Amino acid sequence: MHYESPVRQPLILGDKSYNQITEDVVRPIENAAPRSWWVVFSIALVMFLWGVGSLAYTVGTGIGVWGLNKTVGWAWDITNFVWWVGIGHAGTLISAVLLLFRQRWRMAINRSAEAMTIFSVIQAGLFPVFHMGRVWMAYWVLPIPNQFGSLWVNFNSPLLWDVFAISTYLTVSVVFWYVGLIPDFAMVRDRAVNPVQKHIYKVLSFGWGGKAKAWQRFEEVSLVLAGLATPLVLSVHTIVSMDFATSVIPGWHTTIFPPYFVAGAIFSGFAMVQTLLLIVRKVFKMEDYITIQHIEMMNIIIMVTGSIVGVAYITELFIAWYSGVEYEQYAFLNRATGPYWWAYWSMMTCNVFSPQFMWFKKLRTNLVFTFVISIVVNIGMWFERFVIIVTSLHRDYLPSSWSMFSPSFVDVGIFVGTIGFFFVLFLLYARTFPVIAQAELKTILKTSGEAQKKHHSDHGAHH
Amino acid sequence: MAHTTEPTPVVRALYHDDDVLISAVKEIRAAGYKISEVYTPFPVHGLDKAMGLKETRIAMAAFMYGVLGLTVAVTLTWFMMISDWPQNIGGKPNLNWGMNMPAFVPILFELTVFFAAHLMVWTYLIINGLYPGADAQNPDPRTTDDYFMVELPAADGLVDVLKKSGAVEIAEA
Numbered sequence: 001m002h003y004e005s006p007v008r009q010p011l012i013l014g015d016k017s018y019n020q021i022t023e024d025v026v027r028p029i030e031n032a033a034p035r036s037w038w039v040v041f042s043i044a045l046v047m048f049l050w051g052v053g054s055l056a057y058t059v060g061t062g063i064g065v066w067g068l069n070k071t072v073g074w075a076w077d078i079t080n081f082v083w084w085v086g087i088g089h090a091g092t093l094i095s096a097v098l099l100l101f102r103q104r105w106r107m108a109i110n111r112s113a114e115a116m117t118i119f120s121v122i123q124a125g126l127f128p129v130f131h132m133g134r135v136w137m138a139y140w141v142l143p144i145p146n147q148f149g150s151l152w153v154n155f156n157s158p159l160l161w162d163v164f165a166i167s168t169y170l171t172v173s174v175v176f177w178y179v180g181l182i183p184d185f186a187m188v189r190d191r192a193v194n195p196v197q198k199h200i201y202k203v204l205s206f207g208w209g210g211k212a213k214a215w216q217r218f219e220e221v222s223l224v225l226a227g228l229a230t231p232l233v234l235s236v237h238t239i240v241s242m243d244f245a246t247s248v249i250p251g252w253h254t255t256i257f258p259p260y261f262v263a264g265a266i267f268s269g270f271a272m273v274q275t276l277l278l279i280v281r282k283v284f285k286m287e288d289y290i291t292i293q294h295i296e297m298m299n300i301i302i303m304v305t306g307s308i309v310g311v312a313y314i315t316e317l318f319i320a321w322y323s324g325v326e327y328e329q330y331a332f333l334n335r336a337t338g339p340y341w342w343a344y345w346s347m348m349t350c351n352v353f354s355p356q357f358m359w360f361k362k363l364r365t366n367l368v369f370t371f372v373i374s375i376v377v378n379i380g381m382w383f384e385r386f387v388i389i390v391t392s393l394h395r396d397y398l399p400s401s402w403s404m405f406s407p408s409f410v411d412v413g414i415f416v417g418t419i420g421f422f423f424v425l426f427l428l429y430a431r432t433f434p435v436i437a438q439a440e441l442k443t444i445l446k447t448s449g450e451a452q453k454k455h456h457s458d459h460g461a462h463h
Numbered sequence: 464m465a466h467t468t469e470p471t472p473v474v475r476a477l478y479h480d481d482d483v484l485i486s487a488v489k490e491i492r493a494a495g496y497k498i499s500e501v502y503t504p505f506p507v508h509g510l511d512k513a514m515g516l517k518e519t520r521i522a523m524a525a526f527m528y529g530v531l532g533l534t535v536a537v538t539l540t541w542f543m544m545i546s547d548w549p550q551n552i553g554g555k556p557n558l559n560w561g562m563n564m565p566a567f568v569p570i571l572f573e574l575t576v577f578f579a580a581h582l583m584v585w586t587y588l589i590i591n592g593l594y595p596g597a598d599a600q601n602p603d604p605r606t607t608d609d610y611f612m613v614e615l616p617a618a619d620g621l622v623d624v625l626k627k628s629g630a631v632e633i634a635e636a
Binding site for chain 2: 022146207215219228439
């Protein structure tokens with residue numbers, strides 16, 4: 001009944017029982033935070049506050065305090081927006097697409113990956129909102145009657161599609177995450193001794209009791225949400241790419257953008273999941289659940305999507321040449337050899353070259369190496385967005401208006417601030433939420449637990 | 464709801480293994496007793512079939528919500544862009560909804576997903592009686608960790624069946 005081929009590596013190491021999984025998952029919640037947590041949290045908080053200050057300065061003075069000029073009207077803000085949205089994609093991919101494909105290894109990592117999705121989409125949302133300049137009029141993007149704003153919103157505009165895509169994505173990700181969290185909060189509630197803690201988890205767990213009918217509906221709801229989230233996640237970065245692709249700027253006006261952006265998003269998102277989980281498994285001693293095998297699987301996805309991104313870069317170059325359009329040809333020549341050549345080649349090195357190391361099993365199962373590559377990939381993906389946005393804008397059709405972009409301290413402050421905000425949220429999450437979907441993980445213990453598998457192979461599958 | 468003056472006594476049997484639970488549920492039902500509820504720490508596959516639960520229709524509800532979302536999106540785009548205040552934006556056609564439809568596809572899709580997902584989850588919470596601050600539905604806190612509880616109305620000879628089925632703890636309440 002619980003047989004799984006011995007060829008498959010166990011997903012839960014050691015001799016675990018259901019109770020042991022419970023104990024391991026609640027340990028970070030019930031125990032005091034380690035000193036290292038406080039150190040990292042303090043640093044993140046300072047970065048966050050710097051970002052808050054920079055945003056306050058932006059709102060108070062106007063977006064003229066950014067490094068934008070009349071030629072380069074989009075730069076760090078949109079770069080950061082696209083970068084953060086992209087990072088978010090891996091969480092949905094892990095929880096939804098891998099659920100549809102029945103990949104059991106997702107169960108140990110989906111909770112944290114979804115948390116990452118939500119926290120990074122929050123960061124992403126800040127940039128377009130503050131780029132509006134007069135943020136107090138942000139409600140103008142909502143479809144509300146003309147008396148409240150200027151006119152009806154323009155449903156032909158990709159920027160408005162973005163509003164709908166990002167808000168749907170954020171809210172659907174939140175409910176998907178929360179539906180899975182309810183049973184795990186109930187587990188924490190039922191163990192809590194401290195009355196304040198017990199009350200908080202009682203509120204959070206919505207009274208969940210694990211009734212058979214509730215579980216039946218839970219599984220159906222998870223499946224349907226996965227089915228909805230899969231096209232949703234693909235639509236989000238598709239629509240983000242249309243912000244560029246539907247314009248007539250050389251370097252932006254290409255039909256390859258939607259798949260190319262989606263592949264890049266998954267690529268950078270998995271890299272960020274690696275960065276976070278390598279720390280989480282170490283600090284919270286989750287090595288038995290987030291195993292080397294999990295890390296290896298994610299590295300393979302990074303390698304594949306990195307290669308897809310590489311093919312997309314080369315296709316872009318080829319099509320620019322093949323199109324015969326001078327402006328398009330110049331845009332790409334300028335990217336690779338113009339004043340921003342260093343950004344282009346950083347992107348190429350980080351995104352196309354570095355993931356190729358993952359062909360070697362020794363390297364893709366090496367934790368330190370993985371950690372380094374995961375950071376390199378995210379730097380590379382930031383450069384990709386910077387290259388696409390800034391190099392296409394800074395030299396357009398009219399040479400007399402060519403210019404360069406350099407960020408102001410406010411641009412830097414806001415970007416650093418979002419990194420701080422992201423880590424503040426993630427660190428708080430890691431201390432108060434069950435970081436592993438323990439209820440789901442318990443369902444695979446008998447098939448994929450190391451001791452249980454060994455028992456099977458020793459005694460044969462008699463059932 | 465039964466309006467009796469005295470609540471019917473219930474028997475609660477705890478099991479410590481999901482496989483034992485499934486076979487116990489089958490044995491109890493085969494012996495002719497009616498199970499009122501089973502509490503488990505995780506979704507036990509095959510339990511709903513063993514208990515004879517009907518399949519859930521929540522996926523069908525989600526589909527209906529999706530259709531509703533699509534309808535709302537069509538109405539919204541038609542009213543704002545075509546009917547109430549048509550404008551020529553970027554030379555894109557605005558004479559009728561059909562011609563302008565390709566530009567609305569992202570909105571139609573997003574609102575369909577938005578309605579289907581959110582209304583399904585609201586439905587799920589409501590029919591399961593889940594809301595912030597609700598009292599725990601499980602009578603024994605161990606059933607969210609590693610115990611499995613079968614709850615059923617007290618009856619003659621029931622305790623023996625439960626013991627034989629592998630229950631590790633039996634309590635009457």
